[in-house]
Amino acid sequence: MTAEVVRLRPPMHRVSPRALWYWAARAAVLWIVLIVPQAIWWFADSDGGRLPHVLVAAAWLVLAAAHLVAMPQWRYRVHRWEATPTAVYTQTGWLSQERRIAPISRVQTVDSERGPIEQLFKLANVTVTTASAAGPIKIEGLAAADADRLVADLTSRVGQSTGDAT
Structure with missing residues (x-):
C-alpha cells in the first residue's frame, strides 16, 4: 500500500x-x-x-x-484566502509568511470587522475563530462585499457542520 x-x-x-x-x-x-x-x-x-x-x-x-x-x-502577492466546503485556508505575511487551515467542523465563530481606515478604503476583515492554540484565522483586506458574502457562506456551512468545534 x-x-x-x-x-x-x-x-x-x-x-x-x-x-x-x-x-x-x-x-x-x-x-x-x-x-x-x-x-x-x-x-x-x-x-x-x-x-x-x-x-x-x-x-x-x-x-x-x-x-x-x-x-x-x-x-x-502573498496574501491569499480560500473557503472550501471543508476548510478555511489563508496565506499571509510579507517578511514572515504563514499558511493556516481550519476545518469547517472546528470553526466556533465567524466575525467581520471594518475599522475607520478600512471603511475609507471599502475594505473589511474576517476572523474565523477555532479552539486552536494558534489563535484565530484572520483574512484582512477583503472588499466589503466579499467579506459579507464570506461571512454568510461560512456561517451557513458552520451551521450545517456536525463537528464538535473544539
Whole structure:
C-alpha cells in the first residue's frame, strides 16, 4: 500500500486590490510618526551644522519610499484566502509568511470587522475563530462585499457542520 502524497497549493483568492493603498496608508502614518523626532532635532539643533540632518533625512526618505512602494506590492502577492466546503485556508505575511487551515467542523465563530481606515478604503476583515492554540484565522483586506458574502457562506456551512468545534 502506497501513501498518497498531499501537495499544499496556495489559496485561490487574492485580497482586494484596494488593500495595496490601505497598507501603504498605514505604513505612511508610521513613517510620519517616525519623522517627527527628526523634525524636532532639526529645529532644536541651532548650533550644529545641517549636514547630519540632511544625511539622516535622506536616509529616512529612501527607506520610507522603498517601504511604501515594495511592502504593499509584496504583501498583495502573498496574501491569499480560500473557503472550501471543508476548510478555511489563508496565506499571509510579507517578511514572515504563514499558511493556516481550519476545518469547517472546528470553526466556533465567524466575525467581520471594518475599522475607520478600512471603511475609507471599502475594505473589511474576517476572523474565523477555532479552539486552536494558534489563535484565530484572520483574512484582512477583503472588499466589503466579499467579506459579507464570506461571512454568510461560512456561517451557513458552520451551521450545517456536525463537528464538535473544539
